[in-house]
Amino acid sequence: MTTRGAHVLDAVVRLIARSPPEALSIRNVAREAGVSIAQVQYYFRTKDELVLRAFEHVTAALEAELDRVDRSGSPLEVLRRMILSWLPLDEPRREAVLVWLALTARAPTSPQLAAVAARMDATLRRELALGLRNAQAAGELPAHLDAETHALLLLAVIDGLSTQALAGDAVATRIEAALDAHLALLAA
Secondary structure, rough: OHHHHHHHHHHHHHHHHOOOOOOOOOOHHHHHOOOOOOHHHOOOOOHHHHHHHHHHHHHHHHHHHHHHHOOOOHHHHHHHHHHHOOOOOOOHHHHHHHHHHHHHHHHHHHHHHHHHHHHHHHHHHHHHHHHHHHHHHOOOOOOOOOHHHHHHHHHHHHHHHHHHHHHHHOOEEEEHHHHHHHHHHHHH
């Protein structure tokens, strides 16, 4: 993706973070990106393509957050940092998670969006399950926990805490405390 194409996708992300995806248009993307309609259409021919590529763009940003997680220290602390990397606790992640949730909600009616969401969920489940198994191997979590099942449950925790952070009145410290409480339950 060229810099200009990424700039257009950044504009799409900002717009979707502020209003529903249905309100998106080539015209308002061009305005937000500071480019002509023709330039937007040079990179992305349709609104559906813009939305799909923006979803992939956000997914790549969230994957990059996961890749930047410090993997030193105890496996349970690494798992905690992995989960925190996905929560909307700062403005860039807030915007990315808003878009992620908005477009994931559309996935049941869009095979293209569903494929992106499924790939990301599989990656995250795999990473979380690995983190859980590492914590089990270190004796930080009970050996009887099914890592695959609890990875799926941790995805639900991430979704729920994200929704609370975005739509509720939960501040970052309460979100982190809730995550810590959940991890303590797993460790018990």
